[in-house]
Amino acid sequence: MSFFFLPIIIASVFYFLLPLTGAFSVRRGWRSFRKQISDAWLCRELSYSDPGRSRDGFAGNYRFIGDLQAIQNESSVWLNNGSISVKAELEDVKIYLLPTFRTMETEDRIEKNEDLLPQEMPKKLNWERVYSLAQGTGFLLSGAVYLDNGNPVFCQTPEHPLLVIIYDGKRDTILRRSVWCGRQLNEYWNALTPPSLLAGSFSLFVLAYVFFRRPDMRMFSIFILLLSMVPVMPILPPGLFFYSVYKRLWKSGRLLRGERDLLRLPLRFFCNGEKSGCLIKKCGTTREALDLFPKAKVRSCAVIPDAALMSSECTVFLSENETDKKKSDPLFENLIIPGDPESLSAACRRRARLMEVLAITSFGFAIIINSVIIYFILIWFL
DSSP, rough: OOOGHHHHHHHIIIIIIIHHHHOOOOHHHHHHHHHHHHHHSSEEEOOOTOOOOOOOOOEEEEEEEEEEEEOOOSSEEEEESSSSSEEEEEEEEOOOOOOOOOOOHHHHHHHHOOHHHSSSSSSSGGGOOOOOOTTTTTEEEEEEEEETEEEEEEEOOOSSOEEEEEEEGGGGGGHHHHHHHSSOOOOSSSSTHHHHHHHHHHHHHHHHHHHSGGGGHHHHHHHHHHTTTOOOOOOOOHHHHHHHHHHHHHHHHHHHHHHHHHHHHHHHHHHOSOSSSEEEEEEEEHHHHHHHTTOOEEETTTTSSGGGGTTEEEEEEEEETTTSSSSTTTTTOOOESSSOOOHHHHHHHHHHHHHHHHHHHHHHHHHHHHHHHHHHHHHHHO
């Protein structure tokens, strides 16, 4: 009788275990990417006044934002930011291509992430698969720098993975765009999912055919056939309605997770003592802060009602050198957050989890409803 558990085991492995393994892997990978881009902000920007090298030529970990000057060979590029040229060795390095976005010229001082930032992931590929780049293409590098005959060279090492981002648009949008987009659209749908679903469905279909040859196993065969159709059930009517609800809810959860990470960014940069020259201010309402700090923008989120946005008590994150004539850090953000960032990010996280639970529930309804309908159809015809 152990064969009765065989279809359950096949469905569990190919429909759940393998896709969920891939889901945890991609979520961990994008979490690492977001950490790398936030760590890049904390690194010192590379300049001619870099520290002396050690015995092995290692100069330290730096950040560099510049434009492509030339591709020297299959794995080396030269970049320039207007004051210094650097070389980067990109053999076997993962490259992230930020998606394009709507112009932010129309954005006022209240950020509109959902409207302006793309709802897609950065493309991740090996440098060897980047076939052509125009001169002047924007690069962000962060990682280990070595000195080769006095010239700074970015190199990847096992201890210091090299972060390379290719972007378009303004430099001061890189951090915000990377943190917002740097997450899977749907973790369940990853590289393992299509072959796993196909293999599981085909295996169950063959198993159903085998048992159909035995008249006493007719109902069991129909059950196996139902399991083989699970991958396509959500996109069939009438379950398609619940599938569309699932997609909207999952998208809402993803947007809330993006808002959570953006709200926590200034806490990481300013509150841990790693970044100097910064100030945190508690100052009245958002409306008052907009008048006091003309260079700051409001970072809001879905958990703040529109009616309460301007009247909320706010926290302001500023640079001490805000009024200086020095060149501003392109990754620096002067922000006004209406409320406590910790509390707001926690609220976004809770609502995101609620959206994900509701999305999974709606997805389950789509499968259950269509399963019942298909079951009676199979009973009728078979």
